[in-house]
Amino acid sequence: MGRPTALVLDGAHNGDPEFFFLPPLVPDPSTDPNFDPAKFDATLAPTVEVCRLTGDPRSGPVFCVANAALVFGPVNAILDLTSQQYRVNWDTKSPTLLDPSQFYRIRVRGAAGKSVLGSLDVDPVDQGIKNLRSGDVVQFPDGRTLPIKFRIEQGERCTFNADCVTQVVGAGGAIIITSEAGGGVTGGAVAIPPDALDPGEEITVTISRLDRQPCLPQIDIAQFEGCFQFTADPPLSARTHNPGRFNTDVVVAICVELPLTITQAQEGLLQLHAFDAAQGVRALPNASAAFLPCEPNRFPFPPGGLGARPGWRGILDRVAAFAVPQPAYASMVHLGVGGSSCCFSDIGWALPAKMAVLAGDDQLAALGDAVATPPALLVTDANNAPVAGATVHFRIPSTGAGSVTPTQVVTGADGVARVDSWVLAAGTNSLEAFATGIGPTPTFPIVSGPLSEGVVTFTAAGVPPGTILVRPSSGGVTTQSGNSNVSLPLTQPSGLSMQSGTGIQLEFFPAVTVIWSSSDPTGTNASVNTTGLVAVAQENDDPTTAHEVVFSALAGDVVGSIKLNSFGFDHFRRFTTLVWRPVAGAATYDVEVDFGNGCTPDTAVCDSWTQQVSQTTSNLRFLFEFVGAQPGRWRVVPRNAAGAAMTPSEFVYFRYVI
Structure with missing residues (x-):
């Protein structure tokens, strides 16, 4: 893979198949298979320039001298429609005299400031110029003027792109690097290893810069400058062997421009990302970018590995970056990134990320009001540092269930995505924050694959005007693991199922002055004091009899209530809070919850029981979501400090009717 360092790159010399140098610089290319006499493009305004090289191209990789004025040009070429060619006469003695001890490179661009379409290395000799690739000497007709003639054919893909290359590749492989753009290293490249294509197979590879941000609209992770389209003609989908992909993975690479807001630690987390219709959007595994001269040592190849020899297009403009500092940018730095890919795609680079709730979950608000704390997420990288520039979307999953503004937020330097307002509907409300490529751990961040x-x-609850939500205090409560619906503090009603001799503090929303009352004013089964503290005298230890008590909070003519030890719990979702007595010597409690099957109506007498919950806690309270409209029962199994089971408690029964 690779090619001689003394260059002629055109359609007859493994370069752009739509561009040809013409005599006297090279032999007549009209018999070359890529040459099509019917396709001359006379609509262009190409330019020609000449730069001085850093050394003799026959001795190794050389480059245009960085930060040095051009020896000649850029000069607009003249159209010769009769001969179907463009031409420029280079006066080799004006304005700069050629130094016979130096070497020079002729470069042709499809338009001013756009990509280099072809290149030819030359050596000044007495009364002429030597083609370093062939050794042929072109004599100056008048002792000083060199005619530069070339042809551009219709369909040339890079003429109007500032950073682009088109090149033919066969089974021997190649390293292809785009042309220099405006003197800066902002290119893309691909290293195609030998045998990635079948013997005798050839494709025309085009790498072209995409001037759009974000590079890949399909993803929401933070993206940065440096976006290229990699294509093949015929397309890889037309291959007979391994259709849609190369035989072996290729390495794509891009020089990227990083804002100073990205940290050095985050530079090491960057990933190339790709999108095409067949493969979708995906993260490409890191691979060496040593063949692309941006920062060649970021992902160095092993000795003798892929890219050990200079690339074809790299000899045009780029490899000077190995030894010469890049131009200073007020807010940018350059960094080379490589990724392993089966296929060609639109490719850009981004910072993999994850997100988690920062604030605003599990709230209460009056129906039609916004929650007090606007929901906010924190987007971070794999090292938990905040990520700027990530896009997070917000949606209400149920039609008519409240509203959120805005529906899209881009994170700032703090990594926070916060909505301005979340207005609630009645009952349980949900707000989803979503993003392609960003989500909760452990699935995210995604560093390889789709x-x-x-x-x-x-979640939040909208409390209708004229109502009060009464709920158990969240203190000392363990919630059901594995059920994302069960979280504290409760934002909707909960049933109470409690053992005799236990108590719990009741809370309420909104914050008004209330008077507490009970459906059991004598306190036979349970009582509540003036502060909302409940004390239970009689539990439901008999599956035929419920000792139900309803506690109410009254504010004027507004009432809120909660049921205790009921066989008629009628709230949904079926959140239930269990409270039990402490057991001497117990360090933990195994909470066991069963649901009944084949039950007698209006009782908790059932033919059989199936376990729904088995969870260990050191607390004396447990919140869970019951399975259905049917009877249930629960008990706790105390365990001592050694983990040995102690005597189980009695079963306590309850029943849901919805």
């Missing part, structure tokens, strides 16, 4: 949509959900 990018999926990550979702983080906020």
